[in-house]
Amino acid sequence: MSNSKKINTxxxxxxxxxxxxxxxxxxxLVKNNSKEAVNYLNDDHLQYVTLxxxxxxxEEFNILTELNTRNRIALRITKEILSKESNxxxxxxxxxxxxSKVCLILKWILETGFAENTVNNELxxxxxxxxxxxxxxxxxxxxxxxxxxxxxxxxxKDYFIHDLVWAFFESQDPYTLFLIGNRLKxxxxxxxxxxxKLLSFVPGINVxxxxxxxxxxxxxxxxxxxxxxxxxxxxESLQETKNPIPFKIDLSGKYLCKVVSNETGEILIPLTPQExxxxxxxxxxxxxxxxxLSNFSSIMRQSSMYWWxxxxxxxxxxxxxxxKTRMGGYYD
Amino acid sequence: MIRIVxxxxxxxxxxxxxxxxxxxxxxxxxxSSSDDNYIYDSVEQLKFxxxxxxxxxxxxxxxxKSGFAFEVFRESRCNPKYWRRxxxxxFLLKEGVxxxxxxxxxxxxxxxxxTECATAIVIIFYKGVLNIxxxxxxxxxxxxxxxxxxxxxxxxxxxxxxxxxxxxxPGDCRYFKNPDVDPETPQWQGENAIDLGDGYYxxxxxxxxxAEDIVxxxxxxxxxxxxxxxxxxxxxxxxxxxxxxxVYYNYISSVQFINQSLxxx
Numbered sequence: 001m002s003n004s005k006k007i008n009t010x011x012x013x014x015x016x017x018x019x020x021x022x023x024x025x026x027x028x029l030v031k032n033n034s035k036e037a038v039n040y041l042n043d044d045h046l047q048y049v050t051l052x053x054x055x056x057x058x059e060e061f062n063i064l065t066e067l068n069t070r071n072r073i074a075l076r077i078t079k080e081i082l083s084k085e086s087n088x089x090x091x092x093x094x095x096x097x098x099x100s101k102v103c104l105i106l107k108w109i110l111e112t113g114f115a116e117n118t119v120n121n122e123l124x125x126x127x128x129x130x131x132x133x134x135x136x137x138x139x140x141x142x143x144x145x146x147x148x149x150x151x152x153x154x155x156x157k158d159y160f161i162h163d164l165v166w167a168f169f170e171s172q173d174p175y176t177l178f179l180i181g182n183r184l185k186x187x188x189x190x191x192x193x194x195x196x197k198l199l200s201f202v203p204g205i206n207v208x209x210x211x212x213x214x215x216x217x218x219x220x221x222x223x224x225x226x227x228x229x230x231x232x233x234x235x236e237s238l239q240e241t242k243n244p245i246p247f248k249i250d251l252s253g254k255y256l257c258k259v260v261s262n263e264t265g266e267i268l269i270p271l272t273p274q275e276x277x278x279x280x281x282x283x284x285x286x287x288x289x290x291x292x293l294s295n296f297s298s299i300m301r302q303s304s305m306y307w308w309x310x311x312x313x314x315x316x317x318x319x320x321x322x323x324k325t326r327m328g329g330y331y332d
Numbered sequence: 333m334i335r336i337v338x339x340x341x342x343x344x345x346x347x348x349x350x351x352x353x354x355x356x357x358x359x360x361x362x363x364s365s366s367d368d369n370y371i372y373d374s375v376e377q378l379k380f381x382x383x384x385x386x387x388x389x390x391x392x393x394x395x396x397k398s399g400f401a402f403e404v405f406r407e408s409r410c411n412p413k414y415w416r417r418x419x420x421x422x423f424l425l426k427e428g429v430x431x432x433x434x435x436x437x438x439x440x441x442x443x444x445x446x447t448e449c450a451t452a453i454v455i456i457f458y459k460g461v462l463n464i465x466x467x468x469x470x471x472x473x474x475x476x477x478x479x480x481x482x483x484x485x486x487x488x489x490x491x492x493x494x495x496x497x498x499x500x501x502p503g504d505c506r507y508f509k510n511p512d513v514d515p516e517t518p519q520w521q522g523e524n525a526i527d528l529g530d531g532y533y534x535x536x537x538x539x540x541x542x543a544e545d546i547v548x549x550x551x552x553x554x555x556x557x558x559x560x561x562x563x564x565x566x567x568x569x570x571x572x573x574x575x576x577x578x579v580y581y582n583y584i585s586s587v588q589f590i591n592q593s594l595x596x597x
Contacts, residue, residue: 121407
């Protein structure tokens with residue numbers, strides 16, 4: 001599972017000559033030198049796409065037991081995903097002591113399973129399921145940059161992305177927004193189009209706007225910097241609405257400038273009696289006042305901790321009056 | 333309450349036009365007794381919404397009866413006589429095909445089609461409109477139809493998603509969320525379903541069921557270690573009734589004007 005650029009012979013044949021030639025070559029290799037064929041498959045540098053494409057031949061020539069653990073588990077997972085009925089294999093792996101090994105295999109599937117120039121629904125389904133297992137079940141965040149690459153690559157070709165976008169956000173990590181935000185400054189038009197669509201809930205991002213991309217990117221960065229510690233996952237997806245809002249801002253956390261849980265939106269650090277009192281008063285306000293105070297609090301704290309401490313100890317009505325005076329028209 | 337040109341509207345003035353226990357009467361009662369303001373430019377605009385909501389419900393029941401199958405996008409299928417299946421699993425209207433004929437074909441040859449729940453709802457919205465506007469207007473409004481989830485929908489249909497809805501109405505598309513879905517079946521991460529107005533919902537792939545039944549069915553496709561039940565959100569997806577009404581009445585006026593202008597033979 002090394003990331004070295006060294007290419008496996010079977011991968012090379014697949015990439016250079018296509019799937020049919022790969023299968024023909026592999027069949028004659030197994031017939032002439034079964035051990036060598038197995039060695040190629042068990043090579044650390046083999047890409048999952050090749051294993052996936054040869055899965056029927058592996059079964060046909062009855063060489064499954066000669067494969068290494070990576071390949072055997074990957075093929076079992078593939079079979080489970082592509083079968084209509086669930087055999088609870090995933091649950092079995094989840095509770096097994098092989099959990100870290102399975103996680104590495106899923107990452108291998110995802111990192112080496114993306115074939116750029118083909119539409120293969122079964123392969124894509126396997127990739128999407130591996131992605132959601134890593135993000136939703138194993139809570140692996142390291143795979144997010146790979147997933148975002150696959151999403152944008154597929155979108156460029158107008159392939160199906162909804163399940164993969166869902167898997168991506170199911171990581172419940174606001175870092176996903178940052179990864180998408182980076183595409184706002186891409187030189188590819190389709191990248192910018194998708195980034196705008198997925199970030200359409202961020203103030204300053206407009207799906208249909210002609211405003212140049214750098215300005216939208218800077219708007220996004222400013223918003224992200226101001227809010228990322230207070231974002232929690234709301235779960236909206238492309239199945240639910242055209243322009244989902246996957247993350248919401250927890251106004252209580254933003255008002256007290258306390259980091260919140262990305263999963264629940266609850267403030268992570270225990271509050272002092274004074275903070276609890278402030279929060280109780282804050283939560284009794286109407287939504288517009290809460291938005292005003294949370295925005296003002298966040299900006300004030302960044303500019304001067306001293307004055308923020310003075311302000312946050314004012315009575316709540318005085319806090320509102322000060323915020324209105326100082327914020328002017330900026331309420332959003 | 334209902335407000336027409338700034339005045340509170342008394343629903344009793346039109347309620348007799350609809351049969352007792354009809355869905356239109358139910359909608360009128362919800363709108364008029366609500367604390368929210370429902371604003372219309374004319375009584376005709378209000379009646380158009382009532383009519384379209386009724387037809388959305390009828391289109392839901394008829395789609396259920398049509399044999400239209402549930403398939404995930406990767407395995408979606410359509411009648412190639414009218415539609416081209418796209419690489420992302422959507423259905424794109426073929427060139428030279430009448431949009432009205434293509435939408436009607438889904439209801440006539442339902443078994444030739446299969447897709448996920450959101451696309452089914454979009455088909456229902458198109459069919460609801462087709463049922464009440466002249467075919468010529470429908471074909472002029474929607475010359476290009478691309479059926480794929482909530483994407484690519486024609487602006488004239490004006491479908492919008494409303495959060496924190498106080499008065500969900502019959503004919504709305506509601507969403508049942510399934511946060512602990514089995515990762516292997518992302519198609520059951522939730523269910524879009526039309527509120528049929530009688531305590532039942534039509535969700536493609538699930539059928540005509542009560543909210544409790546839909547929740548129970550979604551719960552049966554959760555992961556093994558699930559802790560959270562599926563639930564109905566307080567959101568609604570609706571077409572732009574007032575815009576469609578304006579387009580419809582403008583068309584009717586122009587046709588009447590042309591007919592009156594023609595010399596009698």
